[in-house]
Amino acid sequence: MNSHSDDGLRARKRAATRSTIERAALSLALEHGYDKVTVDAICEASMVSQRTFFNYFGSKEGVILGSAPPMPTDADVDAFVHAAGGDVLGDLVLLMAAAVADHEPDRDLLRSRRVLIQRTPDLMNREIARMTELQNGLVAMVLARLRASGRADSTDLVEEARMVVTLAGSVMRYCMEQFFSGSAAGSPREVLERALALVRRITDGGEHG
Amino acid sequence: MNSHSDDGLRARKRAATRSTIERAALSLALEHGYDKVTVDAICEASMVSQRTFFNYFGSKEGVILGSAPPMPTDADVDAFVHAAGGDVLGDLVLLMAAAVADHEPDRDLLRSRRVLIQRTPDLMNREIARMTELQNGLVAMVLARLRASGRADSTDLVEEARMVVTLAGSVMRYCMEQFFSGSAAGSPREVLERALALVRRITDGGEHG
DNA sequence: CACTTTCGTGCAGTTACTGTAATTTTATTG
DNA sequence: CAATAAAATTACAGTAACTGCACGAAAGTG
Numbered sequence: 001m002n003s004h005s006d007d008g009l010r011a012r013k014r015a016a017t018r019s020t021i022e023r024a025a026l027s028l029a030l031e032h033g034y035d036k037v038t039v040d041a042i043c044e045a046s047m048v049s050q051r052t053f054f055n056y057f058g059s060k061e062g063v064i065l066g067s068a069p070p071m072p073t074d075a076d077v078d079a080f081v082h083a084a085g086g087d088v089l090g091d092l093v094l095l096m097a098a099a100v101a102d103h104e105p106d107r108d109l110l111r112s113r114r115v116l117i118q119r120t121p122d123l124m125n126r127e128i129a130r131m132t133e134l135q136n137g138l139v140a141m142v143l144a145r146l147r148a149s150g151r152a153d154s155t156d157l158v159e160e161a162r163m164v165v166t167l168a169g170s171v172m173r174y175c176m177e178q179f180f181s182g183s184a185a186g187s188p189r190e191v192l193e194r195a196l197a198l199v200r201r202i203t204d205g206g207e208h209g
Numbered sequence: 210m211n212s213h214s215d216d217g218l219r220a221r222k223r224a225a226t227r228s229t230i231e232r233a234a235l236s237l238a239l240e241h242g243y244d245k246v247t248v249d250a251i252c253e254a255s256m257v258s259q260r261t262f263f264n265y266f267g268s269k270e271g272v273i274l275g276s277a278p279p280m281p282t283d284a285d286v287d288a289f290v291h292a293a294g295g296d297v298l299g300d301l302v303l304l305m306a307a308a309v310a311d312h313e314p315d316r317d318l319l320r321s322r323r324v325l326i327q328r329t330p331d332l333m334n335r336e337i338a339r340m341t342e343l344q345n346g347l348v349a350m351v352l353a354r355l356r357a358s359g360r361a362d363s364t365d366l367v368e369e370a371r372m373v374v375t376l377a378g379s380v381m382r383y384c385m386e387q388f389f390s391g392s393a394a395g396s397p398r399e400v401l402e403r404a405l406a407l408v409r410r411i412t413d414g415g416e417h418g
Numbered sequence: 419c420a421c422t423t424t425c426g427t428g429c430a431g432t433t434a435c436t437g438t439a440a441t442t443t444t445a446t447t448g
Numbered sequence: 449c450a451a452t453a454a455a456a457t458t459a460c461a462g463t464a465a466c467t468g469c470a471c472g473a474a475a476g477t478g
Contacts, residue, residue, distance in 0.1 A: 010444055010455075017456095039434065049458050054435065089411055121342075128341060129334035155392075163383055163407045170379040174372055183364075198372045202298055203412040219424075219475055226426095247464065258427045263466065 018056055021046040025063040026112040034064065034120045061126050064116055066109075068130050069100045077141055084149040090196055092142060092168040097192055099134070100172070118180040127176075131169060138165045171195050227265055230255040234272040235321040243273065243329045270335050273325055275318075277339050278309045286350055293358040299405055301351060301377040306401055308343070309381070327389040336385075340378060347374045380404050 024046040028037045039060050043050050057063040072080070072095055080095055104110045117123045143161040151157055175188075175195050185191075233255040237246045248269050252259050266272040281289070281304055289304055313319045326332045352370040360366055384397075384404050394400075 008445075013444090014456085038432090050435090051459080052457055055457080058435095060434065125334070125338035125341065128337065132334065132337060133330075159387075160407060160411065162386070163404070164411055166379045166383045167376070167408065167411060170372075170375045174375045177371070178368075195372065198369060199376065200412050202369065202373055202376060203409050217476070222475090223425085248466085249464080259466090260428075261426055264426080267466090269465070 017046070017048060017052070021048060021053060021056060022063060022109065026109065026116065029064060029116050030112055034116055034123060061123060064113060064123060065127060065130070066104055066113055069103065069134055071134070071137055072099050072141075080141060081145045081148055084145060088142065088145060088164055089167055089171075089199075092138070092164060093171050093192055093196060096134070096138070096168055096172050097175070097188065100131075100176075101188065114180045128173065131172060131176075135165045135169050138168075167199070171199060226255070226257060226261070230257060230262060230265060231272060231318065235318065235325070238273060238325050239321055243325055243332060270332060273322060273332055274336060274339070275313055275322055278312065278343055280343070280346055281308055281350075289350060290354045290357050293354060297351065297354060297373055298376055298380075298408075301347070301373060302380045302401055302405060305343070305347070305377055305381050306384070306397065309340075309385075310397065323389045337382060340381060340385075344374050344378050347377075376408070380408060 021042065025037070025042045028042060028045060039050060039053060042060075042063070043053050046053075053063075076095060076098070080091055083091060104113070117127050139158075139161050142164050143158060146157055146161055147153060171192070175191050178191060178195075179188075186194075230251065234246070234251045237251060237254060248259055248262055251272070252262050255262075262272075285304060285307070289300060292300060313322070326336050348367075348370050351373045352367060355366055355370055356362060380401070384400050387400060387404075388397075395403075
């Protein structure tokens with residue numbers, strides 16, 4: 001019938017309501033603060049039942065934080081594992097950054113999310129928690145790379161992998177804070193590189209103590 | 210009247226109920242899992258009203274996690290700031306470890322907490338969040354030390370301080386995981402030292418790429 | 419023994435969230 | 449196009465964490 005881009009009516013309607021709820025939630029939270037806004041208020045503003053809200057977003061936090069960063073694709077993992085020998089930490093950070101980066105096409109929405117996360121401790125904590133969950137899935141990957149680099153398998157190697165992931169998480173958290181607080185200068189890539197350089201400088205500090 | 214250690218009857222009763230509730234909560238959670246246990250159940254088991262429970266612990270998580278790690282004392286801060294020149298990261302980790310360490314005299318309770326935190330993602334996240342909050346108060350302290358080391362004040366210096374704290378948080382998280390999962394070998398101090406050495410080894414990896 | 423302060427409690431209410439079953443809306447098929 | 453399947457939306461009832469408030473009981477004090 002009507003000319004429409006691609007999917008069926010169903011999918012389009014779904015996307016529309018999702019977007020409506022999202023916008024309502026972010027707008028209300030920006031105006032009144034996250035904890036002052038009730039789910040009921042969001043539902044009223046977006047003309048949906050509470051049950052529908054939870055069908056879409058699962059939780060009040062969910063609508064603000066947006067979808068969780070996806071695990072890297074198999075191709076990404078493969079590339080990472082077999083880029084043996086180089087800078088494990090740097091490569092991992094790049095990989096994680098790629099996973100976190102895009103993923104939200106709408107710039108305004110993204111900015112709203114960031115503002116809210118930054119000014120709401122609860123949300124900040126949840127965001128960090130999500131990152132932590134992502135990390136857990138990454139240990140195996142790093143371990144594979146260490147093995148591929150010819151490192152002998154051992155308990156120590158597992159610990160090393162865990163630490164690599166933890167450190168990468170640090171760098172990510174640091175960069176995210178910089179982004180969220182708006183004090184980031186230069187391209188994301190540059191920020192990452194600077195953060196990595198900073199890490200190396202700091203950890204060198206105790207070497208010759 | 211009756212011979213008693215020190216404080217008034219009031220304080221002793223308070224400590225007793227607190228302990229009763231704590232034990233009931235931990236025992237129930239260990240047996241049935243944290244999320245299967247309701248606050249009502251804990252109250253019934255410890256013969257207190259729900260209102261009293263919340264007066265004591267503020268939240269369901271609160272009774273499991275125990276009291277939050279306190280900020281270091283002024284004396285600690287002073288010592289840290291003026292131990293200039295050495296290994297900032299290492300010293301900070303030691304300081305944070307001291308804050309987190311003791312603080313719970315009862316060994317059994319401590320072990321119960323650890324087990325529960327480890328097996329309950331929600332609790333783990335909250336614990337990490339608490340650590341993160343602690344971190345925020347530490348940036349100023351690190352900054353003071355960097356300044357005391359003769360470093361010129363600048364935006365970069367603030368960023369460096371933040372990164373030092375973030376890294377220290379990483380090391381702490383890593384060690385906490387090791388402790389919680391029971392795979393820690395040796396004294397806490399040794400575990401910390403090994404973790405720090407590991408960090409240095411890893412961050413050296415990209416230097417000569 | 420009065421008197422004050424602190425504690426514990428009951429109760430009503432708010433908010434996030436879940437399960438279920440009915441109802442409406444969209445897609446498919448004969 | 450009508451019958452029907454599939455999926456979305458809804459109302460409703462219920463659970464569980466948590467808060468504010470006001471009242472009575474216990475403990476400290478002179």
